[in-house]
Amino acid sequence: MEIRKVGVLGCGLMGSGIVEVAAIAGFEVVVREVDEALLDAGRARVRASLDRAVAKGKLAAADRDAATARIGFTMDLAALADRDLVIEAVVEDLDTKRELFKALDGLCARHTLLATNTSSLTVVEIAAATQRPDRVLGLHFFNPVPVMKLVEVVRTLATSEETFATGMAFARALGKEPVATKDTSGFVVNLLLVPYLLDAIRAAERGVASIPDIDRGMVLGCDHPMGPLTLCDFVGNDTLCRIAEILYAEYRESRYAPPPLLKRLVAMGRLGRKAGRGFYDYSADPPVALSL
Ligand code: CAA
Numbered sequence: 001m002e003i004r005k006v007g008v009l010g011c012g013l014m015g016s017g018i019v020e021v022a023a024i025a026g027f028e029v030v031v032r033e034v035d036e037a038l039l040d041a042g043r044a045r046v047r048a049s050l051d052r053a054v055a056k057g058k059l060a061a062a063d064r065d066a067a068t069a070r071i072g073f074t075m076d077l078a079a080l081a082d083r084d085l086v087i088e089a090v091v092e093d094l095d096t097k098r099e100l101f102k103a104l105d106g107l108c109a110r111h112t113l114l115a116t117n118t119s120s121l122t123v124v125e126i127a128a129a130t131q132r133p134d135r136v137l138g139l140h141f142f143n144p145v146p147v148m149k150l151v152e153v154v155r156t157l158a159t160s161e162e163t164f165a166t167g168m169a170f171a172r173a174l175g176k177e178p179v180a181t182k183d184t185s186g187f188v189v190n191l192l193l194v195p196y197l198l199d200a201i202r203a204a205e206r207g208v209a210s211i212p213d214i215d216r217g218m219v220l221g222c223d224h225p226m227g228p229l230t231l232c233d234f235v236g237n238d239t240l241c242r243i244a245e246i247l248y249a250e251y252r253e254s255r256y257a258p259p260p261l262l263k264r265l266v267a268m269g270r271l272g273r274k275a276g277r278g279f280y281d282y283s284a285d286p287p288v289a290l291s292l
Contacts, residue, residue: 001111001166003173004028007080008087009100011042011073013274014117015089017145020046023067024059025174030072030079039073046071049146081107085170087139088126089117092242097121098129105130113163115139119190119239120246123183124156133158137167140187141176143235151176156183185250186243194244195255197235198262200228204279204292205261211279211289229279233272237265261292 006022008015008031019031019042033039050067053059059067072079077100080086086104090096097116104114114136116126127136138154151171155164164180171178181187186194203214215227224231232240241263247256265271265278270290272278280287 001084001113001162003084003113003166003170005030005083006085006087007032007083008089009080009104010088010090011039011045012089013045013143014141014145015087016042016045016049017143018087018089018117018141019071020049020067021145021174021176023070024050024063026070027173028070028072030074030083032074032077032080034075036075039075043073053146077103078107080104082109083112085113085115085166087115087117089141092119092121092239092246094121094125097126101126101136102129105132111135113137113166115167117141119187120185120194120243120250122156122185122250123154124158127156127158134160135163137163138181138183138187139167139171140189142189149177150189151178152181152187152189153178154181154183154187159183186247190243190247194240194247197228197232197240198244198255198257198259201232201259201262204229205259211292232262233278233280233282236272236274237262237278238271241266 006027006029008019008029011019011031011033015031019029022029033042050064054061054064088097088100101114116123116138117140118138119140123138127133130136137159140152140154142148142150153167153171168178179188200214204211211229215230218224218227241258244256244258269275270277273282276282279289281290
C-alpha cells in the first residue's frame with residue numbers, strides 16, 4: 001500500500017519530530033493539537049528544528065520551505081479523515097489513546113492505517129478500540145526524532161502482513177532503520193533501556209557516586225553519547241516514571257518499579273530538561289548537578 005498523506009496526532013516533542021521528518025521526506029502532513037496554544041508551540045518547535053537543520057547545513061533553505069509548505073496544522077480531528085496513515089503521539093495514557101483511536105476509526109477512510117508511537121503500552125490494547133485492528137500497528141520513534149535512526153515497527157496479533165510491510169517501508173522512506181518487534185510492553189529498546197536508567201537512579205539514591213560521576217562513568221566507560229541521569233532528564237522524569245509504572249504493571253518485576261527518588265523528583269516538578277530542572281539545573285551552562 002502506498003502512503004502519501006500522513007496525519008500526526010500531537011505536536012509535542014515526539015509529534016513535532018515525526019511531522020518534521022515526514023515533511024522533509026516528501027509526505028503531505030497534517031498535524032492535530034487540542035488547543036491553539038499547543039498548536040502554536042508545536043508549529044514553533046517544527047520551525048525552529050527546520051531552521052536549525054538549515055543553519056547546520058543539513059537542509060537547503062528551499063527544501064525547508066518546501067517541507068514547511070507540506071505541513072498543515074489543525075485542531076480538527078476530522079482533518080485527518082483522508083490520510084493514508086495517522087501516527088498518534090499523545091500522552092502515554094491508555095484511555096486517552098483508546099478514545100482517540102475509536103474516534104479516528106469512525107472518521108478515517110477504510111484504507112487508513114492507524115499507528116501509535118506508544119513507548120510502553122501494548123499496541124493491541126489500543127487497536128481493540130477500533131473495528132480495524134488489522135490496520136493498526138506501532139511505529140515507535142526515538143528522541144530527538146530528526147537524529148535517531150531507529151523506528152520500532154510493532155506487529156500485534158491482529159496486524160495484517162500488508163500493514164506491517166507498509167509500516168516497514170514507511171520507516172525506510174523517512175530515512176530511518178526499522179526494527180521489527182512483537183507487541184510486548186517496552187518492545188526492544190525500552191525493555192532494556194528503562195531498567196538501566198532506573199538502576200542509575202538507584203545508584204544515585206544509594207550514593208554509589210555523584211550524579212556527574214555516574215554519568216561520566218557510562219560516557220567514558222561505555223562510550224554512550226550521554227550518561228544515564230542526563231538521559232533521564234532528556235527523556236523527562238515524568239515520562240520515564242510513567243513508562244516504568246506501565247512496564248512494572250505488565251511484568252511485575254522489581255527492575256521495572258520506579259525508584260522512590262524518581263517519584264520524589266516528579267512530585268517536586270524536577271521533570272528534567274523541559275522543566276529546566278531534574279537531576280541537573282539547566283539554567284546554568286554547562287548544567288549543574290542538583291542535590292538529592
Ligand atoms: N534536532 C535535530 N538535530 C539535533 C537535535 C535535535 N533536537 N539535537 C541534536 N541534534 C544534532 C545536532 O545538530 C548535531 O548534528 P551534527 O553533529 O551534524 O552537527 C548532533 O545531533 C549532535 O548534537 P550536539 O553536538 O548538539 O550534541 P550531542 O553531541 O550531545 O548530541 C544527542 C545530542 C543527539 C541528543 C546525543 O546526546 C544522543 O544521541 N543522546 C542519546 C539520545 C537517546 O538515547 N535517545 C533515546 C531516548 S529513549 C526514547 O526516545 C524512547 C522512549 O520511548 C523513551
